[in-house]
Amino acid sequence: MNKQKKAAPTGSEFTPLTKTNIAENKRPYKVELALNSILHNGPRGITQPEAFSSYRESCLHTTISSLRHDKNIDFISLPDLETVAHFHQKPFNRYWLATDSDRVKALRLLNFYRSNRGLEKVKYEAWHSTSDKAA
Template identity: 80%
Template sequence: MNKQKKAAPTGSEFKPLTKTNIAENKRPYKVELALNSILHNGPRGITQPEAFTSYRESCLHTTISSLKHEKGINFISQPDFNTVVYFNQKPFSRYWLASDKDRVNALKLLNAYRSNRGLTKVSYEAWHKPDYKAA
């Protein structure tokens, strides 16, 4: 009945933590998923039900607000009456990036989050003519 205690892993059993294998396992932040979805949808914009379907976002208005107030990315919002399912239901808001400058700032922020996780940069082209105000 000689029970030996197992020693701490050494040699081939031990995998040192490096920036690479930490980043591989790091999950994306909610704001990163939101930015990716907003930029991917382009001129169509995004609503709460679409965000929930896309990446399980339950508080899109909060994420949009934090992007606006903390990161300086402006949005346009309007009620989307196509989201009304039940009688007397308020419509969900549809959010768009307000200008091309905001689209560029959102893309920079998204790529900063991606580079922290060791991923390559993404590129979303402008979806309007340069003389238009909305992105």
């Protein structure tokens, strides 16, 4: 029962933590993936099947509801008849940001999540010219 004590590790044996190491090890939150997809799609919006094929989101309506109620980001949702594949199937809703100020809120929130993971900010331009009345 002769147990040998291990020597304490020296500083050269540790890998220093940098922002790139942190970003590589942290996975994005589901809401971060949703915001990125919504902002990337722009005025076209997103539906449940598109969210599932993009980042495996199975409850888009729940994520949208959370963004509406918890983060005060408003969305417009309308049934998208193009998502009906079978007779008597209910269409999925298509969601898009209601106004340009909601787009700015979503972009700030996305960049907040990215900065917490040590990533650079992303920039999505406005979807309409300043002369347009609606987003």
